[in-house]
Amino acid sequence: xxxxxxxxxxxxxxxxxxxxxxxxxxxxxxxxxxxxxxxxxxxxxxxxxxxxxxxxxxxxxxxxxxxxxxxxxxxxxxxxxxxxxxxxxxxxxxxxxxxxxxxxxxxxxxxxxxxxxxxxxxxxxxxxxxxxxxxxxxxxxxxxxxxxxxxxxxxxxx
Amino acid sequence: xxxxxxxxxxxxxxxxxxxxxxxxxxxxxxxxxxxxxxxxxxxxxxxxxxxxxxxxxxxxxxxxxxxxxxxxxxxxxxxxxxxxxxxxxxxxxxxxxxxxxxxxxxxxxxxxxxxxxxxxxxxxxxxxxxxxxxxxxxxxxxxxxxxxxxxxxxxxxxxxxxxxxxxxxxxxxxxxxxxxxxxxxxxxxxxxxxxxxxxxxxxxxxxxxxxxxxxxxxxxxxxxxxxxxxxxxxxxxxxxxxxxxxxxxxxxxxxxxxxxxxxxxxxxxxxxxxxxxxxxxxxxxxxxxxxxxxxxxxxxxxxxxxxxxxxxxxxxxxxxxxxxxxxxxxxxxxxxxxxxxxxxxxxxxxxxxxxxxxxxxxxxxxxxxxxxxxxxxxxxxxxxxxxxxxxxxxxxxxxxxxxxxxxxxxxxxxxxxxxxxxxxxxxxxxxxxxxxxxxxxxxxxxxxxxxxxxxxxxxxxxxxxxxxxxx
Numbered sequence: 001x002x003x004x005x006x007x008x009x010x011x012x013x014x015x016x017x018x019x020x021x022x023x024x025x026x027x028x029x030x031x032x033x034x035x036x037x038x039x040x041x042x043x044x045x046x047x048x049x050x051x052x053x054x055x056x057x058x059x060x061x062x063x064x065x066x067x068x069x070x071x072x073x074x075x076x077x078x079x080x081x082x083x084x085x086x087x088x089x090x091x092x093x094x095x096x097x098x099x100x101x102x103x104x105x106x107x108x109x110x111x112x113x114x115x116x117x118x119x120x121x122x123x124x125x126x127x128x129x130x131x132x133x134x135x136x137x138x139x140x141x142x143x144x145x146x147x148x149x150x151x152x153x154x155x156x157x158x
Numbered sequence: 159x160x161x162x163x164x165x166x167x168x169x170x171x172x173x174x175x176x177x178x179x180x181x182x183x184x185x186x187x188x189x190x191x192x193x194x195x196x197x198x199x200x201x202x203x204x205x206x207x208x209x210x211x212x213x214x215x216x217x218x219x220x221x222x223x224x225x226x227x228x229x230x231x232x233x234x235x236x237x238x239x240x241x242x243x244x245x246x247x248x249x250x251x252x253x254x255x256x257x258x259x260x261x262x263x264x265x266x267x268x269x270x271x272x273x274x275x276x277x278x279x280x281x282x283x284x285x286x287x288x289x290x291x292x293x294x295x296x297x298x299x300x301x302x303x304x305x306x307x308x309x310x311x312x313x314x315x316x317x318x319x320x321x322x323x324x325x326x327x328x329x330x331x332x333x334x335x336x337x338x339x340x341x342x343x344x345x346x347x348x349x350x351x352x353x354x355x356x357x358x359x360x361x362x363x364x365x366x367x368x369x370x371x372x373x374x375x376x377x378x379x380x381x382x383x384x385x386x387x388x389x390x391x392x393x394x395x396x397x398x399x400x401x402x403x404x405x406x407x408x409x410x411x412x413x414x415x416x417x418x419x420x421x422x423x424x425x426x427x428x429x430x431x432x433x434x435x436x437x438x439x440x441x442x443x444x445x446x447x448x449x450x451x452x453x454x455x456x457x458x459x460x461x462x463x464x465x466x467x468x469x470x471x472x473x474x475x476x477x478x479x480x481x482x483x484x485x486x487x488x489x490x491x492x493x494x495x496x497x498x499x500x501x502x503x504x505x506x507x508x509x510x511x512x513x514x515x516x517x518x519x520x521x522x523x524x525x526x527x528x529x530x531x532x533x534x535x536x537x538x539x540x541x542x543x544x545x546x547x548x549x550x551x552x553x554x555x556x557x558x559x560x561x562x563x564x565x566x567x568x569x570x571x572x573x574x575x576x577x578x579x580x581x582x583x584x585x586x587x588x589x590x591x592x593x594x595x596x597x598x599x600x601x602x603x604x605x606x607x608x609x610x611x612x613x614x615x616x617x618x619x620x621x622x623x624x625x626x627x628x629x
Contacts, residue, residue: 141587149592153325156588157276157318157476 001029001142004054004133006125007044009035009069010061010090015114019059019090022118023125029146030056030129038067042075045082055085056132057125062091062098070098073106084135086128090114090121127151164208172201180243185507189245192500194227194236202491206537213534214480217487224253224494248497256490260453261367262482267456268361269477270463271435272314277473278428279420280435281310281322286418296340296409299416301400303327304347308355308396312362312389313439315478316352320585323348324592330414331594340409345594346603347403349585353577354395354607358388360452364481365539368488369570372547377563379628381442381452387627391571391618398614399607406603427468434462481536488540492547501548515556519565522546523572523615527608530576535583539573560623567628568615575611578604 006026010016016034023032031053035041041058048055058076060069073087089102092114102108109131110124130151133140140147140156175197180188183196198220205216226232229250237247256262275281285306292302303323311319327344334341356363360370360381373379422428441448441455463469495501522542529538546569550562576582578601580590586604589595622628 141584144587144591147591149588150325150328152591153321153328153588156321 002054002138003031003051004029004056004129004138004143005031005033005048006056006129007033007035007041007058008060009038009041009058009064009072011036011064012061015061019121022116022121025122026125026129026146029143038064038069038072041072045076045079049081054132054136054138055082057086057088057128059088059090059125062089062102063093068098070094070102070106073102073108077105077107084132086110086132088112088124088128090116123148131155164210168201168204168208168210171204172197175200185503188503189499190239190243191228191245191247191498192503195494195498195500198223198227198494199491202487203541206541207533209533212480213537214484214487216537217484217490217540220487220494221253221256221490224248224490225250228494228498229253246497246499248494252493252497253490256486256493257483259371259486259489260451261370261489262486264361264370264453264456265364265367265482265485266477267438267459268313269315270459270469271438272318273473273477274431274459274463274468275314275435276318276322277468278423278431280428280431281314281319282326282418282420283422285310285323285326286420289416289418294413294415296344296411296414297404299414300344300347300404303344304351304396304400307348307351308358308392311352311355312358312392315481316356316363317584317588319355320349320352320588323352324588326416326418328592330416331592333414334409334411338410339407340411341407341594342596342599343403343407343409345589345592346407346600347400349583349589350399350403350577350603350607351396352585353574353583354392354399354611357395357571357574358385358392360384361456362388363574364485364536365543365570365573367485368536368539368543369566371489371492372543372566373563377561377566377628379563380445381455382445385443387618387622391614394614395607395611398610399603402603402606407599427466430462430466431468434459484534484536484540488536488543491540492544495544495548501544502552505548505552515553515559518549518553518556519559519568519616522549522565523568523612526569526572527576527612530573531578531582531604531608532576535573535576538576539570542569542573560619560628563628564619564623568612568619571615572612575608575615576604578608 006023008016008019010019016036020032020034026032033044035044045055058073060072062069069089069091073089076082076085076087086109087106088110089108090112109128112121112124126148130147133143134155140152176194180193202216202220205211206213227236228248230247231250288306289302292298307319307323327348331341331344360366438455438459441450442452526538526542543566546565547562550556550565556562556565577586580587580597580600582604586600590600
């Protein structure tokens with residue numbers, strides 16, 4: 001089975017832990033990574049790419065020191081190695097200008113506001129992972145119990 | 159240790175078979191080539207059962223090992239024994255040719271038709287129109303759904319049909335009450351109908367294609383001839399499945415509305431798809447009247463859809479090459495058994511003739527049904543059909559019951575009837591993923607339908623033989 005990662009980025013330790021906790025549902029089949037800054041995330045991305053592991057979803061906060069979430073996700077969007085990686089912005093403090101940049105440049109796949117509903121976060125990640133796996137042509141059968149059935153039915157064509 | 163067994167066994171066991179002295183197999187005058195064919199066959203069995211590698215990879219491995227070990231252009235040391243001991247090497251062209259055998263071309267044509275139909279939304283639009291007359295009573299909506307699923311899966315892959323129908327069903331199932339058993343019935347109706355529907359045509363499901371490889375010469379069955387018995391079988395099975403599902407899991411909801419959006423496309427490309435679809439099917443049904451066999455007809459849509467860019471370069475990449483390769487490997491396995499002379503030799507050595515022919519038909523199809531519940535239907539057919547075809551051809555006591563055709567068809571139908579577990583078929587896995595069905599409910603329906611299906615198969619073959627339609 002291919003290793004698929006879910007990366008969470010947030011400069012606040014408690015938020016990071018709480019996101020991880022809400023995603024524990026995926027932990028037995030997917031690898032959940034925590035990063036405390038955009039730079040740490042970039043390093044991790046390099047490492048994962050070197051290991052030829054998949055990055056399914058990146059969940060990032062926006063307001064972080066040194067480098068913002070939108071900047072990080074824009075870089076990921078332009079990096080051909082992470083084509084198809086789903087990007088979710090999780091923030092309570094994005095201005096309209098930030099939001100516009102996030103949509104236009106970072107090509108966000110989803111936007112959730114802090115404070116988030118754990119159920120909603122889990123469902124969103126479920127859908128994004130399903131899309132990622134089918135679009136990448138990975139063996140969806142291997143992960144089927146953690147995927148979103150309606151999304152799966154919609155995407156399977158052969 | 160147990161974890162590694164699935165990797166060790168498929169390597170070790172065939173290797174031991176290769177090293178054994180030729181006399182240890184109990185077959186007189188067994189050649190080296192025949193011994194290698196046995197080793198490859200055993201490897202294929204272990205790989206398909208234990209799945210250490212993807213099932214299509216096993217098929218490719220079969221063909222490559224055959225080319226290396228038993229072909230006229232294989233490794234040097236494989237050809238160094240004296241001719242008598244060595245046996246018949248097989249032409250490398252024949253082995254490579256399995257990748258493009260007429261049966262593969264028939265399937266390719268089927269893929270093109272299915273892909274174009276999906277792309278130009280012929281499938282969804284037909285489903286919308288055809289479901290209308292079934293009204294809003296859950297019972298009859300389900301019957302409609304099952305009939306349409308079955309018809310589609312005769313021409314499309316069972317998996318694609320299931321995914322499409324389940325996506326239509328999902329919003330409807332959400333409206334059912336929490337304890338309404340009707341949910342189970344609806345979620346199960348689609349994979350059941352898709353699995354059964356595949357039996358209806360030669361291109362409905364890969365095991366049928368594998369069977370065609372062994373239905374040659376006087377046993378040849380054309381596309382239309384297959385449908386003459388395949389479709390009635392599907393109709394009867396569907397009706398039984400419907401009765402079973404509505405009795406076991408009655409819906410308490412009184413009315414359901416399927417809401418399928420869209421309208422028929424009327425662009426020139428879409429019309430080309432409709433016309434080509436209809437003409438291809440008509441040509442298939444006409445049998446030999448126009449001089450073309452079904453394999454030749456299958457390539458017409460391939461040409462038309464490529465010419466008009468209905469299937470583009472990008473679409474071409476999405477064709478299920480893995481399914482085509484999986485079937486090729488099965489065909490190659492049969493070529494190996496047959497051309498090496500092993501099939502003929504082994505059957506002389508084993509006293510099958512003393513076995514009652516009906517016992518053989520029942521035993522082989524029951525074994526097939528059992529295997530198909532736990533592994534890929536195509537892999538099951540790949541393994542069993544070459545064996546039963548060889549057996550059937552040599553058993554004269556089988557003739558009064560219809561000969562090898564009856565045996566081959568019984569096993570082929572049985573392969574499609576394995577549907578009692580989520581792992582039995584991809585359609586089952588998709589329906590199980592919906593979360594509305596428990597394994598035990600699926601098993602109950604699958605086991606009953608499997609056994610009834612086998613009995614109906616026997617009855618049908620008996621009637622066909624009495625009418626001298628087969629055999």
